[in-house]
Amino acid sequence: MPPVLHRRQLAKLAKRIHKSFMAMLKRRRTPAGQFFYDLRYRVGEYALRGFIACLPYVPFSVVERFTYLAAWLSFKLLAQYRRRMAENLALTLGKEITSEAERKGLVWRAWKNFARAVLDTTAIMHFSKERIIATVRLHGEEHLQSALAKGKGVLALSAHLGSFTLIGARLAAAGYPFSVVVKHPADERFARLTDDYRAQIGIHTIPAKPRREAVRGLLKALRQNRIVLVIADEFKSGDVMVDFFGMQMPAPRGPATLALRTGAVTLPMFATRERDDSILLTVGAPIAAVEREDLEASVVATTAVYTSHLEAAIRRYPDQWNWLGLPKRNGKQSRAQMAQRRRKSKKQAAMGKATETQKPGSAT
Numbered sequence: 001m002p003p004v005l006h007r008r009q010l011a012k013l014a015k016r017i018h019k020s021f022m023a024m025l026k027r028r029r030t031p032a033g034q035f036f037y038d039l040r041y042r043v044g045e046y047a048l049r050g051f052i053a054c055l056p057y058v059p060f061s062v063v064e065r066f067t068y069l070a071a072w073l074s075f076k077l078l079a080q081y082r083r084r085m086a087e088n089l090a091l092t093l094g095k096e097i098t099s100e101a102e103r104k105g106l107v108w109r110a111w112k113n114f115a116r117a118v119l120d121t122t123a124i125m126h127f128s129k130e131r132i133i134a135t136v137r138l139h140g141e142e143h144l145q146s147a148l149a150k151g152k153g154v155l156a157l158s159a160h161l162g163s164f165t166l167i168g169a170r171l172a173a174a175g176y177p178f179s180v181v182v183k184h185p186a187d188e189r190f191a192r193l194t195d196d197y198r199a200q201i202g203i204h205t206i207p208a209k210p211r212r213e214a215v216r217g218l219l220k221a222l223r224q225n226r227i228v229l230v231i232a233d234e235f236k237s238g239d240v241m242v243d244f245f246g247m248q249m250p251a252p253r254g255p256a257t258l259a260l261r262t263g264a265v266t267l268p269m270f271a272t273r274e275r276d277d278s279i280l281l282t283v284g285a286p287i288a289a290v291e292r293e294d295l296e297a298s299v300v301a302t303t304a305v306y307t308s309h310l311e312a313a314i315r316r317y318p319d320q321w322n323w324l325g326l327p328k329r330n331g332k333q334s335r336a337q338m339a340q341r342r343r344k345s346k347k348q349a350a351m352g353k354a355t356e357t358q359k360p361g362s363a364t
Contacts, residue, residue: 041187048193056126063119075108079207082107085323092245092326093318109319113273114164120279121165125197129173132201133149136170137269144176144227147265153222155259155266156232157287159233159310162272162320163279168229170271170281172202177226181218183208222264229269230255236327242299242307249307250327256302259289268309272317282307301344
């Protein structure tokens with residue numbers, strides 16, 4: 001058995017064992033543990049329901065002040081996330097932002113902007129389509145119309161930047177068919193609630209798991225010429241190594257693979273808060289997929305191009321990105337690095353076989 005194949009089988013076996021073990025732990029949760037586990041979701045569910053239900057009856061200025069207070073309290077209490085954001089900021093923009101005070105200020109603004117984005121997302125549940133359109137300005141609609149005219153669907157390439165959750169609401173309010181892939185929480189009841197809220201404003205949800213069903217849902221949405229939102233700035237468990245802020249990061253291959261296999265048009269879309277406190281949804285020009293000698297090389301090259309667009313947007317609005325999408329520096333290899341090593345080993349093995357066959361007397 002070739003050593004590369006052997007390692008791959010061992011990796012798959014280890015993954016299956018880990019999944020089985022985690023499932024066993026979940027099944028063995030004590031009654032008290034299960035009670036508090038369910039309680040956490042019920043508290044979250046009723047808090048969300050109550051907050052959204054109360055919004056029309058409370059002055060927005062009061063809700064806004066409450067949101068900023070909650071942001072300040074969570075910022076002080078959740079020191080672990082605050083430190084990670086500061087570390088990632090120093091790692092990526094350390095040469096541009098050298099002052100520690102400036103970095104701390106940017107991290108706080110990013111945290112506060114995220115809280116405001118959550119408020120905006122819940123507030124539009126009571127908006128009419130006309131008010132949503134008036135609230136979120138749209139620039140570059142001609143790119144969207146031209147892409148949809150091709151009839152192969154649109155991949156909306158975006159990031160956890162600004163009010164990204166308003167992209168779907170704005171486009172759906174204008175009559176565009178819109179879908180989004182969502183990693184559901186473990187609690188089915190809470191997952192259904194969030195799906196219902198999205199459906200209320202015209203957004204179709206594609207569950208991210210099971211993965212095979214997610215792929216089917218994506219392909220179906222693109223065949224129906226829908227816009228599918230792809231958030232591609234999670235550099236934690238991807239399997240394609242790309243350059244991001246001058247560092248090698250593992251990026252997800254899904255967006256590039258979809259574009260190459262389906263012919264869907266990829267458009268960069270970012271909903272950001274401007275200096276006048278308005279929200280602007282910018283639709284950029286199409287990003288062409290990169291065609292190389294084989295699919296794998298094409299996916300790697302296209303993913304690199306996508307990542308460069310994400311980096312440019314983050315550089316423009318650094319205080320509107322969450323700064324949590326980078327992998328933890330724990331010495332472990334990412335899936336992308338392991339895949340890279342496997343490809344290198346396969347290539348070396350193939351070159352070794354070719355050398356053997358070329359030796360004098362090795363073949364008659």
